[in-house]
Amino acid sequence: MTNDSIGGEMETRRTTCAIAGAGPAGMMLGMLLARAGVETVVLEKHGDFLRDFRGDTVHASTMRLMGELGLLDAFTKLAHQRIHHLQVTTDDGTYKLMDFRRLPGKFKYITFLPQWDFLDFLLAEAEKYPNFRILRNSEVTGVIEDGERVTGLRYRDAEGERELRADLTVAADGRRSALRETAGLKSRVFGSGMDILWFQLTKKPDDPGGMVGRLSDGQLVVRIERQAHWQVAYTVRKDGYDEVRARGLDWFRENLAELVPFLADRVHEVGSWDDVKVLDVQIDRLDRWWRPGMLCIGDSAHTMSPIMGVGINLALQDAVAAANRIAGPLREGRLTDKHLESVQRRRTLPTVGTQRLQRFLQSRFLEPWVRGEGKSTTPVVLRILKRLPVLQAGPARTMAIGMRPEHPVPALRKPSALPRPTAANGE
Structure with missing residues (x-):
């Protein structure tokens, strides 16, 4: 410059x-x-x-x-978690939505890294x-x-x-x-008819791991495993945060404990509404x-x-x-x-x-x-995916690879600029 x-x-x-x-x-x-x-x-x-x-x-x-790019060895040394499937739990049981082990190629998982x-x-x-x-x-x-x-x-x-x-x-x-x-x-x-409330809860060694959605009585909660905590997404109707807040923190904690029982002993960690961040979901x-x-x-x-x-x-x-x-x-x-x-x-x-x-x-x-039209009903698509597991590869590929993955051209794979000098090479 x-x-x-x-x-x-x-x-x-x-x-x-x-x-x-x-x-x-x-x-x-x-x-x-x-x-x-x-x-x-x-x-x-x-x-x-x-x-x-x-x-x-x-x-x-x-x-x-x-x-x-020749960076994989260094990249994988960063502390991360590998997820091999994504599950959804309803009142009827647990269903596998995506199985990343069915992906083509070497990387049959997704990774969570801060x-x-x-x-x-x-x-x-x-x-x-x-x-x-x-x-x-x-x-x-x-x-x-x-x-x-x-x-x-x-x-x-x-x-x-x-x-x-x-x-x-x-x-x-x-x-x-x-x-x-x-x-x-x-x-x-x-337009989008939903928003997401984000918050964190402590993770314990004996918690069930992974990435799991919970559907029940018109509600959707997704818990995502991180290194030292759970990142939780609580879905509400568009601009529905004020409605949830009006019901009070006690209701919110109790509702979360009912949806994900193993988190019941730590829902108090949502100490105030300041601990909850609102994501305005939009597509443009x-x-x-x-x-x-x-x-x-x-x-x-x-x-x-x-x-x-x-x-x-x-x-x-x-x-x-x-x-x-x-x-x-x-x-x-x-x-x-x-x-x-x-x-x-x-x-x-x-x-x-x-x-x-x-x-x-x-x-x-x-x-x-989230409008309450799917109460206590397991979506048909989850039942189909359970009966025909091979179909779980489709959603997995859409998420983990995408519709048009890009590859760097040869000129980018081999750096053409000179690295900065370091103490090791004579600075």
Whole structure:
């Protein structure tokens, strides 16, 4: 990143690619571009990655990606948990919804890894290269434009307002992206009839493990095993949080204890409503993911429902598809609108297909259930999957691999940038 001054008053920084947001999409793209020798700056509004209730799923497709990049051995040394199937328990019994052991290839499981550990891993890999830099505590506020072209971004840090000029500006700053809003890119919003309340409870050594949904009397609770705790998702009808809160904490704890009895001795850990976070479930998609000089990926291009936990997978696949198409042109100074358009064209099918599936599952199964229309009735699909276990491979593949998994091109698999010198090699 280079610095120039304008009239001796305002510092203007310049780089080849500026990426807003150090989430999975932004960090993966930043790391891949760094490996390809592209000068890259990632801006993150927080000082670290330590935030609760972010997606922690590492999919089979991501494990394969780590292998293709030569990072698998180092990646698997991080503390993680492997899940081989997803179950749903109703009042009639327990049913297996997804069996990841039926997946094709080497990785027949999904992994749960704290997202901050995953992002730290990508950052450590990116920082091996002198052409990469991350700016923390830097909140991106909008784009810089020259006519129809985006020529960089504005951001705010501890010292005030700043600008960063770039050949390409990438919006990876999430569902409430400041870049896509100020750039005037419009999204198509699809309605959702449900929200999710997130909270944590202590995990004990003798707890039944895994990832399990609980359906009963018009209610849905999903418990997800983490290293030292349970992450619990309690589904409510859209804007139903106030209704739940009006019933009181005692009712909420008692209801949870009835749904998941082995957690009854620790529901008191929800000490106040401050311990419960509300996820506003929404699905949207930009009609156009790019403008001259700008590209949107991940949640900035398409917000996914938490159903099946595939949002991270799509974000990472977006990053790989983008790097495959823009790394060389960026490095060589020949990036055109056609390269940006090709990213959207490549990723439209899996995005639209996945969102349609999520909307179908929500409208046909989950939303009627949380409205109380599925009381004490085990969904037919669970009974079918139990009778024909081979069908469990389909949902497993959709979640763990996705509709169009991406593979890094050879130029990205072997880094072309020189690693930063270290004490071991003579610094």
